[in-house]
Amino acid sequence: MDEFIARGFAATRLDDIARRAGVAKGTIYLHFKDKESMFEELIRTAIVPMINRLWARPPQAGASVRDMMEAFAKTFIEEVATTRRGDLVRLIVAEGPRFPAVADFYYREVVSRGLAGMRAMIELGIARGEIKQKNLTQFPQIVVAPALIAVIWQSLFARHAPLDAIAMFRVHLDLIFGERRAA
Amino acid sequence: MDEFIARGFAATRLDDIARRAGVAKGTIYLHFKDKESMFEELIRTAIVPMINRLWARPPQAGASVRDMMEAFAKTFIEEVATTRRGDLVRLIVAEGPRFPAVADFYYREVVSRGLAGMRAMIELGIARGEIKQKNLTQFPQIVVAPALIAVIWQSLFARHAPLDAIAMFRVHLDLIFGERRAA
Amino acid sequence: MDEFIARGFAATRLDDIARRAGVAKGTIYLHFKDKESMFEELIRTAIVPMINRLWARPPQAGASVRDMMEAFAKTFIEEVATTRRGDLVRLIVAEGPRFPAVADFYYREVVSRGLAGMRAMIELGIARGEIKQKNLTQFPQIVVAPALIAVIWQSLFARHAPLDAIAMFRVHLDLIFGERRAA
Amino acid sequence: MDEFIARGFAATRLDDIARRAGVAKGTIYLHFKDKESMFEELIRTAIVPMINRLWARPPQAGASVRDMMEAFAKTFIEEVATTRRGDLVRLIVAEGPRFPAVADFYYREVVSRGLAGMRAMIELGIARGEIKQKNLTQFPQIVVAPALIAVIWQSLFARHAPLDAIAMFRVHLDLIFGERRAA
DNA sequence: GATGAATGAGGCTTCATTCAT
DNA sequence: AATGAATGAAGCCTCATTCAT
Numbered sequence: 001m002d003e004f005i006a007r008g009f010a011a012t013r014l015d016d017i018a019r020r021a022g023v024a025k026g027t028i029y030l031h032f033k034d035k036e037s038m039f040e041e042l043i044r045t046a047i048v049p050m051i052n053r054l055w056a057r058p059p060q061a062g063a064s065v066r067d068m069m070e071a072f073a074k075t076f077i078e079e080v081a082t083t084r085r086g087d088l089v090r091l092i093v094a095e096g097p098r099f100p101a102v103a104d105f106y107y108r109e110v111v112s113r114g115l116a117g118m119r120a121m122i123e124l125g126i127a128r129g130e131i132k133q134k135n136l137t138q139f140p141q142i143v144v145a146p147a148l149i150a151v152i153w154q155s156l157f158a159r160h161a162p163l164d165a166i167a168m169f170r171v172h173l174d175l176i177f178g179e180r181r182a183a
Numbered sequence: 184m185d186e187f188i189a190r191g192f193a194a195t196r197l198d199d200i201a202r203r204a205g206v207a208k209g210t211i212y213l214h215f216k217d218k219e220s221m222f223e224e225l226i227r228t229a230i231v232p233m234i235n236r237l238w239a240r241p242p243q244a245g246a247s248v249r250d251m252m253e254a255f256a257k258t259f260i261e262e263v264a265t266t267r268r269g270d271l272v273r274l275i276v277a278e279g280p281r282f283p284a285v286a287d288f289y290y291r292e293v294v295s296r297g298l299a300g301m302r303a304m305i306e307l308g309i310a311r312g313e314i315k316q317k318n319l320t321q322f323p324q325i326v327v328a329p330a331l332i333a334v335i336w337q338s339l340f341a342r343h344a345p346l347d348a349i350a351m352f353r354v355h356l357d358l359i360f361g362e363r364r365a366a
Numbered sequence: 367m368d369e370f371i372a373r374g375f376a377a378t379r380l381d382d383i384a385r386r387a388g389v390a391k392g393t394i395y396l397h398f399k400d401k402e403s404m405f406e407e408l409i410r411t412a413i414v415p416m417i418n419r420l421w422a423r424p425p426q427a428g429a430s431v432r433d434m435m436e437a438f439a440k441t442f443i444e445e446v447a448t449t450r451r452g453d454l455v456r457l458i459v460a461e462g463p464r465f466p467a468v469a470d471f472y473y474r475e476v477v478s479r480g481l482a483g484m485r486a487m488i489e490l491g492i493a494r495g496e497i498k499q500k501n502l503t504q505f506p507q508i509v510v511a512p513a514l515i516a517v518i519w520q521s522l523f524a525r526h527a528p529l530d531a532i533a534m535f536r537v538h539l540d541l542i543f544g545e546r547r548a549a
Numbered sequence: 550m551d552e553f554i555a556r557g558f559a560a561t562r563l564d565d566i567a568r569r570a571g572v573a574k575g576t577i578y579l580h581f582k583d584k585e586s587m588f589e590e591l592i593r594t595a596i597v598p599m600i601n602r603l604w605a606r607p608p609q610a611g612a613s614v615r616d617m618m619e620a621f622a623k624t625f626i627e628e629v630a631t632t633r634r635g636d637l638v639r640l641i642v643a644e645g646p647r648f649p650a651v652a653d654f655y656y657r658e659v660v661s662r663g664l665a666g667m668r669a670m671i672e673l674g675i676a677r678g679e680i681k682q683k684n685l686t687q688f689p690q691i692v693v694a695p696a697l698i699a700v701i702w703q704s705l706f707a708r709h710a711p712l713d714a715i716a717m718f719r720v721h722l723d724l725i726f727g728e729r730r731a732a
Numbered sequence: 733g734a735t736g737a738a739t740g741a742g743g744c745t746t747c748a749t750t751c752a753t
Numbered sequence: 754a755a756t757g758a759a760t761g762a763a764g765c766c767t768c769a770t771t772c773a774t
Binding site for chain 4: 373374375376377453456458459460461462463464469470472473477478498499501502504505507508510511512514515518519521522523526527529533534537538540541542545
């Protein structure tokens, strides 16, 4: 997987994968039909731990919705955006159009579920009066958008200008929940 | 360019490019040193019209900052996100890490300039009292984030669930400027 | 090697080499980095048996220096000049300037060693009184020169006028040792 | 011609020839049928001035045969062996087997004529009593051999060990004419 | 006559895939 | 089950040759 992440599907050689995996090239074909299906299966299995990381920290009992979202964002940024898992997301964006099976799987397992969870949180926020804006429910993507920006920024522009993703996300939450009084 | 967008750098064959361009394979090498520099130069020249499209419609005289941002977003979504130019952005995200020259150029010409322009608009909005939240100035990325989401959604998930990018952006602007009273 | 000898480096096709070797084209690259290093390595390994042939027949115990030189020349002409090994020498002359590594190796392994051996023989000849001319020690090349002529003549002019290389060398030895009384 | 000498037939590009000649590539085809015939014709025309150089200095009236040969060798070494014309000889040795027309022409115009001239000189030397060894007449190649060695040495081994070709030729002439008493 | 842009055949090299061991 | 040497299709690139201007 690391090889695919570093070089993309086409530029990754089975030779390198085999060496990295510590097996012979032929052995790969005992587990996968060909390079394409290996790529698809690897992505699938790599996504699972990412999902687990994301949903690992359950919201605390008495937490505000804002705290929950902030905790979620913190997890995402620390566990995904700034790690190799973030490049996994970029890899999916990069190869998705040529691997519909990958895009499908990612949509089903990550995107739609993530958005559903986010929508639930928004509705809770509205119900509790923390969130004023009702129509946000229609577009939970908006809440997540800066997190995706962070992922892309990290691998494309970090060396031009570092981005404090957590600070950015706090400002974003200020938009949604209103600014906090004290820092 | 269309070939690169459709297949990515590595999977694109010079044969196809030549056929599409209506020239012989050898002719390509009268214009480009090799496949890599062709890719980089094509991207560079393809970005320019995209920039022009984006900054083509000047803000109207008496317009509010929100109107300006909405107009900008509309332009972006209509001229970029829902066209082949959007795939160009995705291509840059996909190949950027392996083509630093491309990422650099994109950062310099599009990202840093775009963010600077956006920051200026935010400051104007704050000065005019349209925008309450002062710290938004630090992260103009937040304003643009849903637009990027729209680009990615378009080419990865559109067939699973269509996304009304303009409506999404309006909701996002509601967060920044406060909800409008009437539709 | 035969292909390189027959056509020179540039005009030799890997296709032909592979076919002649009875392997697929790709197999070549399991043994050599590229065409150039294959050429250099092949030449190196082809020179070794040539050297062995040359130094194979040890000078007989009671032989005169002239006999030793004549035996050496006979070996060279029979084993090199009139065989494919002679074309190897011509190949080195032809491609040497463009393959310094080849020229270097040939100088080290064949030329400098050969000249050293020849110089030793000349000194022995002088010590024994067989050779009158002392300054010949400075240029052992002179002794070998007709042998090289024979190699070149063989592949360039043999069909215009055959050359009896051994007879020529005997005349040359007559210059060095003085004419023999009987045939 | 310089391009062919520097790189050999196959590795020389018509592009470079045209640039060096200060004409366009197409213009070459107004003068030559193709690359091969251009090579052959260029070699032919390049050989002519070499021949002229060689036979330019006529033997002086009262000169001894040894003086004549020494003058000839001096001319050859100064005008051919140590100049680009020497590489022309090496080029012919290199490409001759693949360009029979070249080898033929060279044999006819240079080799056979040169050997005939040399044989005449030898006979004169024998008639005058300068040369003792009668059978040298059969192999005038022997007289010329060190000159050819000098040419090859120059382009292959000069940087390993410089060779004083004129001194070598004098030693060689000592073999033929007997050593001179004083230097 | 001269040009040089365009051509496309052909060469070198890579690498996914196979299969005898 | 595992190996890795061998394969050969396919891609990039070069360059002799052509031909419209």
